Amino acid sequence: MREQDSDSTLTRRRMLQATGAAGAVGFAGCLSNVTDGGNGGGGNTLEVLHGWTGGDGQRAINALTEGFKEAHSDVDTDFRPIGGGGNTNLNTVVSNRLSQNDPPSSFAGWPGANLQKYDGVLGDLSDVWEEEGFTDSHLQEAVEACQYNDQYAAVPIGSHRLNCLFYNTSVVEDAGVDPDSMSSIDDLITAMDTVASETDATPMAQAMKAPWTTLQLFGVVLLGQEGYDSYMTFVDGEGGGDAVRSALETTSTILSNYISDDASQIGLTGANEMIMNGEAAFIHNGNWAAGAYRGNDLAYDEDWGFVPFPGTEGMYTFHLDSFIYPGNNPSPEATKTWMRYVGGTEAQVLFNTRKGSIPTRTDVPTDEFGPYLTETIDDFQNADQLPPTLAHGLAVSPNQLTNMKSAITENFTGPYDVEATATSLLDIAQQ
Incomplete structure (x- = not known):
């Protein structure tokens, strides 16, 4: 891989700042x-x-x-x-x-x-x-x-890489949706509305059996909607309350309207199978999802496709x-x-x-x-930024991660209490 210039290297090393955190x-x-x-x-x-x-x-x-x-x-x-x-x-x-x-x-x-x-x-x-x-x-x-x-x-x-949005090509084609045209989370929501109205598929597969998948979704929404600097401000414990609340509102909208009714009973493997079986249009997950597609003989750009989560182009969540x-x-x-x-x-x-x-x-x-x-x-x-992943131990300390998942379990599993969740997450990030 090519040698990074000094500015890029310094930017990438920000992902490791939490290593010395309390x-x-x-x-x-x-x-x-x-x-x-x-x-x-x-x-x-x-x-x-x-x-x-x-x-x-x-x-x-x-x-x-x-x-x-x-x-x-x-x-x-x-x-x-x-x-x-x-x-x-x-x-x-x-x-x-x-x-x-x-x-x-x-x-x-x-x-x-x-x-x-x-x-x-x-x-x-x-x-x-x-x-x-x-x-x-x-x-x-x-x-x-x-x-x-x-x-x-x-x-x-x-x-x-965590900032991935995978999709079933047949479902999005039946809906008349072009994932490559989505440049914002508003575009994604519009596309999911179209999937809901034009097909029988679930717009977004989401596993909610464990809280980390919801925390992960919030993290990528924060990146895609509010930007890299807002994300780093939050994970570095420097505030960013307005951005966190806005991202939680959008995450609540997605979870309230576009996932399956049995999402709370589904683990990661089950959610990804919805994409493979044509039961869902989109799923946000790390690129391990692609390993499952390949292992089931599904062809890239034929059976399934990928775009960076809308709003995170140029980023590689590490x-x-x-x-x-x-x-x-x-x-x-x-x-x-x-x-x-x-x-x-x-x-x-x-x-x-x-x-x-x-x-x-x-x-x-x-x-x-x-x-x-x-x-x-x-x-x-060629990534411009490498934000550290929130739900997998790079962006925050182990104690903080445990407490953030508890905050999701207590306040953001339906109904979705945006204010209580935001207050908890911000307090934890600043500890």
Whole structure:
């Protein structure tokens, strides 16, 4: 990927400001020794926990783990999927294991500000990063996000873009709607009105079984309607109340009028299936949705399409998946072998081509990624701004994210109390 000029680099690094924010959920003192080898040597089983239990995620992790086992057949492995929307159950299991001084070898998680919750129990992968040259072969944003307390605590596996609007091409064609013509959220609302009047499809598929999807929708509406500066003002805890209230009003309009009646019972996979089955016109989600389309043999620009969420053209809402390295590691040598593999070219192709994400390595050939992900890589290279994702641990601290999701649950799941939600979100962002 091309070298960024200094102004662009400074803009992109704003997404990592929250890494040093207050509000860590620390485990300091929980582990008696956070150096490697707490349970003795590298001959133990490599135990990796992750939350990918279905759809695109399951295909991606299966390809990744099978590739590792083929490349390192001498390593005894235990790859353990733990289901639950937005990594909720995975995070609980990991937290319990760490607090009981029983860390897994590694676990999937978000780096950046999210690493604060593991303060005191993270191991040091600096030797792996140096030996493998990862600081030069991975995106600078990913390199910085995987550092904590001046050490490397994780290895990135892929990057997701969050400001995506996907659509079923047959539904929008039947409605006479052109997604490429939408330049504002007002245009999107007009298009959804047309879908409602001209077809039997739901205008927008939305999962509301967990609060993070609603928080994510609010975040992209804030970006698209109020702009990058207003979004950063909010996530940086510097105010922006009028913009937040306006974005919540628009989000309330969408949720009150354009989603399915059973949205509160639907998870992310179910909502995305509405697009694949032609039951809905649009869905806002990260580009993991495209991994599901590809995994179900749906063709880009034939069965489904994509545009940046209206109003966010030129932006790439940035999110990272990684594997995190606990200290007091039960299998340090095997775990570092896993981390070397995760950061390598083969792993990044196996995982990201199926997950609907793009590699964090800058030297991965794009010929296996297909037109959509190749377009996404190009969009990243040429983005004007990289706002950090709100609902996935880069823009705010772990405590703030937990409290924001609680605010959504309490005040914004129908009926939609804009004022109470705005007050809560603003207070939390400024903590």
